[in-house]
Amino acid sequence: MxxxxxxxxxxxxxxxxxxxxxxxxxxxxxxxxxxxxxxxxxxxxxxxxxxxxxxxxxxxxxxxxxxxxxxxxxxxxxxxxxxxxxxxxxxxxQDAKTPQNKKVPKHQTLPDAEGPYFMEEFQHVAVVWKPPGWTVSVREQLVGAVLKSRTAEFAKSDDEFGKPLQAWLAERLGEICPIVTDPLRAHGVIHRLDRLTSGPILCAKTERGFYAAKLEFHSRRAKKSYVCLCHGHLELATARVVEVPLREIWEGGWSWSQAGPGGERAKTKLVRSAKLQSTDGAIFSFVEVELLTGRHHQVRAHMAHEGHPLVGDPRYGGLELPWCPRVFLHSHGLAADLKFGKRDDGSQRVEKVDVFSALPEDLANALRQLKPLDEESRKTQEKWLRPPI
Known part of the structure; x- marks a missing residue:
């Protein structure tokens, strides 16, 4: 074709x-x-x-x-x-072990206080909770063709040091889902999160799941939503889009993203901002964002470019504060409609992924240290500190 x-x-x-x-x-x-x-x-x-x-x-x-x-x-x-x-x-x-309707063992889907767990499972994909400290910096390797990912999904960075999520997947799914043991398919991992960022990760159980999910990310139809805490008051009367190119810089074996000319197109939607204050009078903003592209360190680099680096992120100008244990960045939402061809009646076969991940306890405790400065900020803080149903 x-x-x-x-x-x-x-x-x-x-x-x-x-x-x-x-x-x-x-x-x-x-x-x-x-x-x-x-x-x-x-x-x-x-x-x-x-x-x-x-x-x-x-x-x-x-x-x-x-x-x-x-x-x-x-x-x-x-x-x-x-x-x-x-x-x-x-x-x-080609692989007789590829699952038709095989499910993850039930005990592996239960929340783990410290490690990953399966949040949701479908026939062709699964959603895994990635705690901070775990890495997903795997690389796709192809015989005869190497696609340089313009989204830098598997770029080498500080994220190479930590507990590898791909090893956890292979141990739990390797027997029924061969793709998670295959480095040619990035162990089934569809996208990435920074080592210190928590949130859901979409993983493939089959080749069909891998390419259906990859299509959603490459076409930018998949939706990834984050919350972050940044320095200073970010004025945000209505949602707006930050559209500033990002260029990946390598220094001493480490990589980071620089905003400005010469980079790749990058778009981040700033959805909502709450104004907060610490006990020593410092002002912070709790911001809800959506990624419209998926560049390396995109949220961190764009917020720093806006003059509001993230708390706990010295690489981009943020301060490490005693009440915040890591970079305050959490991926709370992941949504994608994965399409698997048409049925005989012409309707589309779809696996609808739509997961929400509440603010983890370490970041919730940090958010509790701050006082909202207006009613809307109070409501926003209260919403994110509310226990998940």
Whole structure:
């Protein structure tokens, strides 16, 4: 299927033509798929599986390029989704252990006071709670094709030091979900959180789940919501979007993001802000944000650029304070509609992921140290300190 042509036909008249990067990705997808159908290898001792996976990754590369320019259309994405599900279904059939309706053992879904646990489970994916101190900085490795993730989902940084979530997944799901033991598929992990950031992580149980979820993130239809505590009073009468490019900088083996020209497009929506004060008179803002892109350290870098670095984040100008044990940043919401093709009646097969993660106790205790300075701020603080139902 010619994905580039499908996208071109869905563009309005006068829009920019297919870029060189997208054209290259399209060519590679067509070449690998043609090779698979003819039963031949390309570029060395390739396997059918490698070619099929490369086709999937190249299709995602197309989506990433178009989404970066805000061009992706629903009809184009539907074509890509159908293609990915066709290829991924073939990959799943190659592994007899791939689950059909196998579930995580019940005792592993119970909340753990210190470690990860399964928050929700579906046929093709699961949502895992990631506590602070655990890492998800795994990398995808491909034979013959390496997709450089423009979202920096698996970038090396300070997050490489900690307890690896991928090892925890392999121990608990490896017997029934081979993908979590496979570094070629990033151990099934779909996105990342910084080492000290808590919140839900979406993980694939099957190849179909992996590519359905990846499509939602590459097309920027997945929704990730955060709360953070920053220095100073952030004036926010209504929601607004911070749109400042971010460029990843490497220094001494560590990486961080610098806001300004020369970086990649980055957008963060500031939704709501509560004004708070500490006992020594310092002013803070408790801010609800949504990621509209997914760059490395995006919330931390954008808030610092706004002049309001996060509490506990000296890398970006924030102060480490005795009443806050870590960077005050928590991912509280994750939502995505994962599409798995059409049924015989034409309706879409969908796994609807929509999870909420309450403020963890260490950050809730830090928030309790502060006094709200107006009624709306009091209501916001009260809402986030309310015990989860």
């Amino acid at each position: 010619n994905l580039a042509r499908a996208h071109s036909s869905s563009r309005a008249e006068g829009e920019a033509p297919l870029g060189a990067a997208a054209a290259e990705a399209e060519t590679r997808a067509q070449t690998s798929t043609a090779a698979r159908r003819k039963g031949i290898a390309i570029a060395g001792p390739r396997t059918w599986v490698a070619d099929e996976r490369e086709a999937c990754i190249c299709a995602l590369g197309l989506v990433e390029v178009f989404s970066g320019f805000g061009e992706s259309r629903e009809d184009f994405l539907e074509i890509v989704a159908d293609s990915l599900q066709f290829w991924a279904s073939e990959l799943d059939r």
